[in-house]
Structure formats: C-alpha cells, structure tokens
Amino acid sequence: MRHLRVALIGWGAISRRVVALLSERMRRDIVIVAVAVRDIEAPRDGLPEGALLITRPEELGNIDCDIVIEAAGRCSIESWGTVALTEGCDFVISSTSAFRDDALRDRLTALAEERDCQIIVPPGAIGGIDALAAAAVLPLDSVEHLIVKPPAAWRGTPAEASIDLDAIDKVTTFFSGSARQAADLFPQNANVAAISAMAGVGFERTRVTMVADPYATRNGHRIVASGAFGKLDVTIENEPLATNPKSSELTALSLIRLLENRVSPLVR
Numbered sequence: 001m002r003h004l005r006v007a008l009i010g011w012g013a014i015s016r017r018v019v020a021l022l023s024e025r026m027r028r029d030i031v032i033v034a035v036a037v038r039d040i041e042a043p044r045d046g047l048p049e050g051a052l053l054i055t056r057p058e059e060l061g062n063i064d065c066d067i068v069i070e071a072a073g074r075c076s077i078e079s080w081g082t083v084a085l086t087e088g089c090d091f092v093i094s095s096t097s098a099f100r101d102d103a104l105r106d107r108l109t110a111l112a113e114e115r116d117c118q119i120i121v122p123p124g125a126i127g128g129i130d131a132l133a134a135a136a137v138l139p140l141d142s143v144e145h146l147i148v149k150p151p152a153a154w155r156g157t158p159a160e161a162s163i164d165l166d167a168i169d170k171v172t173t174f175f176s177g178s179a180r181q182a183a184d185l186f187p188q189n190a191n192v193a194a195i196s197a198m199a200g201v202g203f204e205r206t207r208v209t210m211v212a213d214p215y216a217t218r219n220g221h222r223i224v225a226s227g228a229f230g231k232l233d234v235t236i237e238n239e240p241l242a243t244n245p246k247s248s249e250l251t252a253l254s255l256i257r258l259l260e261n262r263v264s265p266l267v268r
C-alpha cells in the first residue's frame, strides 16, 4: 500500500476542510505531517493528530514529506514553494493567482525541473480543466471565464469601489478584463482565472467577467472555449466553504481527489 506524507501551508478554511474530509474518509494512508502557520501562539483547534506546527519554510528541511500543499495566500507561494521544491517535494498551489507573475512562475518551474519534482495546479473550484487543457493541444480561438458570486463573497475586494454590495438588487457586472488583471486585482476570488488561463490560452487572451448576484447562494463559474477541437461550455455552482464564503467547497474536494489519486492503484 502506498503512503503519502503531506505538509499543509495555512490552517484556514481549505486546510481545515481537507483534514476533516481525510478523517471522515479514514485515510490512514495519507498523513498530515506538518501544518505551517504564521503565529504559533495563536489559539487554534482541529489540528491533525501528530502534525508538527511550523512557521518557517526552512523547517521543511527537517521533515520527511512527499508533497507540500499551499492553502494560505499568494504571498506564501515564493518562500514556501522555493524550499519545498529545493527539498524535492512536489508543490501543490491553491493561490494560483501568484502565477500571473511570469517571472515567479518561471523561477519555480525551473527549480522543479532542476530538483526533478513537480508544481501541481489542481482544478480547484472549477470543472472542465482537463478538457480545456487537452483542447489546447490544438489551436484555441477563445476562452471566456465568468465568475458569479453573492455580494458577501466580494466584500473586502476592489468590487466595493465600483458597486454598493449592500444595495444592489440585480445581477451586476463590475469587472471585465484579462485573466492577468483579474488574478492581479482579486487574489481571493480569481485564482480560478489563473487556472483557466494556464490550461488554455494564457493570461492575456483569457477573458474574465466578474459578477455580483444578490439572488445567488452559490459561487458560480462558467467557462466557454472554442477552437480546432470544437466547443466547450462548462457551468458549475459551488457551495461556499462554511468558514470562508469567498472560497468554494469544491476546492477542498479537488485536493482530496488529488491526494487520493496519489496513493490509489487506479487514477481517476
């Protein structure tokens, strides 16, 4: 039986949900060996039994782990990714908006190649990424990504500068631009734009629209692509995570799929 030793960067909504699901699913073959936090003194509950609490990327060097999963925020990508890859661990990223920075992406990719390990971008909160990436083997004409969330999910973001989130009574579009602009301006809501961009036609050519919908209760994504392969149109409505309405439950589920595939004799 394969075993997987995992370090989690961040102890927020996604990490907590991943750990709860692994426990519910009794995955004794997937062990959380470390959890990275910023403030070691802060009170926190639910940590996986036996996991070491760490605060500095260098501490990964003292831990025997196979894979490091970032679920913290884009500021953590460079420091934790550099050490994880240098230590020969695969590095899974949730804060994919960090990769709107081509130089950072190139630096980490070169390091992964040098250390013979991988940076993994899971589909996160969206579906159809396997099909989009496969379609991109042949020329693509266009990729559009529509993000629709309830007003509460846009609080504390630049959306507040263009619309009154408390007052809107109809579906309101407040952003239209490239995936690079979307990922740059909305690091807590448009990581998915970076995922669809990297799977398809890149950060400049992927067009993103963001919408606040006062009647929505879920986080919605629609990806429409066309090209030599044909046409793709994928729509998904995600339940938000209980402890962070900006993030969708599917992001944690996608990490469970990734981890379970790493230990399973049948990858699906």
Ligand SMILES: NC(=O)C1=CN([C@@H]2O[C@H](COP(=O)(O)OP(=O)(O)OC[C@H]3O[C@@H](n4cnc5c(N)ncnc54)[C@H](OP(=O)(O)O)[C@@H]3O)[C@@H](O)[C@H]2O)C=CC1
Residues within 6 Å of the ligand: 009, 010, 011, 012, 013, 014, 015, 036, 037, 038, 039, 071, 072, 073, 074, 075, 076, 093, 094, 095, 096, 123, 124, 125, 126, 187, 188, 189, 191, 192, 241, 243, 244, 246, 247, 248, 251
């Ligand atoms: N790829 C995708 O499809 C999706 C990606 N995301 C992204 O995933 C990331 C995690 O999301 P979520 O769990 O909902 O976010 P939360 O805000 O719930 O949790 C993030 C946690 O990370 C901690 N943190 C921040 N920086 C660091 C650091 N440098 N080292 C250690 N811990 C750190 C914070 O701790 P504290 O502030 O207490 O120190 C917080 O507890 C976010 O960037 C989010 O935008 C979200 C949804 C979809």
Ligand SMILES: O=C([O-])CC(=O)C(=O)O
Residues within 6 Å of the ligand: 125, 187, 188, 189, 190, 191, 192, 193, 219, 220, 238, 246, 247, 248, 249, 251
């Ligand atoms: O969870 C979602 O629906 C998408 C999200 O927050 C992100 O891409 O950052």
